[in-house]
Amino acid sequence: MLEQCEGSHAVAQAVALSRPEVICAYPISPQTHIVEGLGELVKSGALQNCEFINVESEFAALSVAIGSSAAGARSYTATASQGLLFMAEAVYNASGLGLPIVMTVANRAIGAPINIWNDHTDSMSMRDAGWLQLFAETNQEALDLHIQAFRIAEELSLPVMVCMDGFILTHAYERVDMPNQAQVDQFLPPYEPRQVLDPNDPVTIGAMVGPEAFTEVRYLAHAKQMQALDLIPQVATEFKAIFGRDSGGLIKTYQTEDADTIVIALGSVLGTIKDTVDDLRAQGHKVGVLGITSYRPFPISAIRDATVRAERIVVIEKCFAVGVGGIVSRDVRSAVRNRPQPVYTVVAGLGGRPITKDSVNTLLLQAMSDKLDLLNFMDLDWSVVNRVLDREKASRRSGPVAEGVLRDLGTVHTRLS
Amino acid sequence: MFQVRIHGRGGQGVVTGAEMLSIAAFLGGRHAQAFPSFGSERTGAPVVAFCRMDDKEIRLRELIMQPDAIIIQDPTLLHQVDVFGGLKKDGYILINTSRSFSEMGLEEFVKDFRPERLLLVPASELAVKHVGRPLPNVPLLGAFAALCGLISLDAVLKAIEQKFSGAVAKGNQAAAKEAFESVMLQQQQVKETQDA
Numbered sequence: 041m042l043e044q045c046e047g048s049h050a051v052a053q054a055v056a057l058s059r060p061e062v063i064c065a066y067p068i069s070p071q072t073h074i075v076e077g078l079g080e081l082v083k084s085g086a087l088q089n090c091e092f093i094n095v096e097s098e099f100a101a102l103s104v105a106i107g108s109s110a111a112g113a114r115s116y117t118a119t120a121s122q123g124l125l126f127m128a129e130a131v132y133n134a135s136g137l138g139l140p141i142v143m144t145v146a147n148r149a150i151g152a153p154i155n156i157w158n159d160h161t162d163s164m165s166m167r168d169a170g171w172l173q174l175f176a177e178t179n180q181e182a183l184d185l186h187i188q189a190f191r192i193a194e195e196l197s198l199p200v201m202v203c204m205d206g207f208i209l210t211h212a213y214e215r216v217d218m219p220n221q222a223q224v225d226q227f228l229p230p231y232e233p234r235q236v237l238d239p240n241d242p243v244t245i246g247a248m249v250g251p252e253a254f255t256e257v258r259y260l261a262h263a264k265q266m267q268a269l270d271l272i273p274q275v276a277t278e279f280k281a282i283f284g285r286d287s288g289g290l291i292k293t294y295q296t297e298d299a300d301t302i303v304i305a306l307g308s309v310l311g312t313i314k315d316t317v318d319d320l321r322a323q324g325h326k327v328g329v330l331g332i333t334s335y336r337p338f339p340i341s342a343i344r345d346a347t348v349r350a351e352r353i354v355v356i357e358k359c360f361a362v363g364v365g366g367i368v369s370r371d372v373r374s375a376v377r378n379r380p381q382p383v384y385t386v387v388a389g390l391g392g393r394p395i396t397k398d399s400v401n402t403l404l405l406q407a408m409s410d411k412l413d414l415l416n417f418m419d420l421d422w423s424v425v426n427r428v429l430d431r432e433k434a435s436r437r438s439g440p441v442a443e444g445v446l447r448d449l450g451t452v453h454t455r456l457s
Numbered sequence: 458m459f460q461v462r463i464h465g466r467g468g469q470g471v472v473t474g475a476e477m478l479s480i481a482a483f484l485g486g487r488h489a490q491a492f493p494s495f496g497s498e499r500t501g502a503p504v505v506a507f508c509r510m511d512d513k514e515i516r517l518r519e520l521i522m523q524p525d526a527i528i529i530q531d532p533t534l535l536h537q538v539d540v541f542g543g544l545k546k547d548g549y550i551l552i553n554t555s556r557s558f559s560e561m562g563l564e565e566f567v568k569d570f571r572p573e574r575l576l577l578v579p580a581s582e583l584a585v586k587h588v589g590r591p592l593p594n595v596p597l598l599g600a601f602a603a604l605c606g607l608i609s610l611d612a613v614l615k616a617i618e619q620k621f622s623g624a625v626a627k628g629n630q631a632a633a634k635e636a637f638e639s640v641m642l643q644q645q646q647v648k649e650t651q652d653a
Contacts, residue, residue: 042483043483044479044480044483044484044489046476207492207493208492208518211492211493212490212491212492213475213476213479213480213489213490213491213492214479214488214489214490214491214515215483215488215489308518309518310516311515311516311517311518312516312517312518312519314516315516315517394519394520395518395519396519396520396522397517397519
């Protein structure tokens with residue numbers, strides 16, 4: 041049924057329709073309305089056979105999910121930003137133990153400087169932690185991906201992170217087609233664990249593994265992620281058969297067939313990029329868009345095949361590896377290795393900096409005439425940057441950087457005198 | 458695509474106003490997208506919320522920089538925030554106030570706009586009368602429905618039911634209705650004067 045609702049509400053409903061048995065969450069910032077909504081559904085009795093556990097920290101949230109998942113319960117949690125970092129040790133443990141937990145990450149920046157706005161730094165910091173990472177473009181896709189995530193996670197016995205842009209999606213009201221319980225039940229069978237802590241049939245989960253077997257256990261985790269490259273599209277096909285929608289899969293392409301220039305991105309910014317591409321197409325420019333839905337596993341072959349005709353690739357990413365450059369673009373470069381096409385990195389939207397159609401348009405026009413550097417920063421204010429660099433050259437005690445920038449901009453008074 | 462920007466202060470229901478506007482547009486069969494300006498939420502601080510409406514799927518996620526309509530919930534923002542920034546010359550202006558444009562020092566500014574697209578409504582007073590609290594968002598939506606006709610009063614009343622319940626919903630519905638009807642009456646009178 042179509043409804044107009046907040047992204048967080050849509051996801052809370054999707055999680056509830058997936059019949060979770062344990063939801064644990066640390067209920068204060070950085071958190072979203074998702075777990076708030078689920079808490080209400082459990083309390084009101086609308087969501088049956090589910091225990092909502094308020095925990096004392098994000099570390100505890102995921103640790104409880106690890107315990108409940110190992111005990112055979114379908115388990116869910118959600119976090120963002122510093123919360124994900126605080127649970128980092130448990131993030132690695134959940135995947136290392138092969139527990140099919142589903143977790144929403146409402147993507148936000150990581151401090152310092154403290155910043156509550158959207159970018160992808162949080163989930164990117166956990167990209168190599170062994171979880172699958174699926175990125176949603178719209179609230180509809182966020183809703184759909186959660187239902188698919190339980191299927192994929194339980195089939196592989198691996199945890200899945202569903203990443204959706206914090207605020208831009210979580211706080212946006214838009215139209216979603218909410219499935220009904222019968223459809224979700226048809227798609228998602230009850231959880232049948234590959235491993236379970238059962239007193240009647242005791243096993244050890246989490247044994248110590250020495251050098252004699254650690255490499256093999258790690259390789260098996262990689263082998264499972266490679267299996268996911270086949271499973272994710274298969275699940276998307278089955279999803280379409282029941283729900284009638286294209287959602288999920290490894291990648292999505294838009295106007296790429298004859299494109300000389302292909303823009304690659306993740307998440308909600310794809311919409312703005314598609315609108316820009318429509319304008320550029322109307323002016324005769326052959327531009328296309330490739331959205332990465334599955335960032336882990338990284339779909340090397342799918343990206344390689346979809347970009348075979350392109351003369352150049354522009355990766356717009358909301359994250360940045362300080363000291364190196366792009367994160368997504370490095371993976372894209374590995375996918376198109378041995379090809380002459382340049383892969384331009386464009387870092388954009390950090391800490392909530394708006395990504396406008398105008399800026400994307402200017403950028404793509406530059407890209408099409410190969411006037412970009414390999415590493416670019418969209419809408420970076422060089423005057424602000426240079427002022428700080430000059431100050432640091434001029435004076436040893438140049439002071440804290442972030443506060444100096446704010447003072448130069450004149451937006452915040454950090455000093456009374 | 459029709460784009461609306463709502464300005465107000467934290468605690469005045471700015472974000473809820475944009476959300477209800479999107480629900481009303483959705484009920485009218487349109488695609489709609491509402492979202493707040495993200496930031497630290499503090500009572501009394503300037504807040505902006507946005508709503509896009511279209512007959513096809515809305516993919517654009519940038520902030521609304523060239524709105525077709527501006528709704529100002531708090532006139533004390535007029536000389537503090539660039540509330541009219543980027544407004545199109547044939548755009549709509551709706552302000553919650555019991556004063557006139559000249560009393561607010563806007564007489565010169567609004568000269569360039571189409572007079573039938575300018576509207577002043579004492580929305581806080583209507584809210585106090587019907588809801589008991591000066592929350593101007595809902596009566597402004599009623600007035601907005603009458604001003605530009607993109608959403609119906611009926612859709613606004615239904616949107617209110619999705620957000621509120623009981624006496625608060627009923628009070629807000631009465632406030633929206635009175636705002637809508639007073640604007641319709643006002644516009645009828647202007648039309649009759651022009652015709653005469």
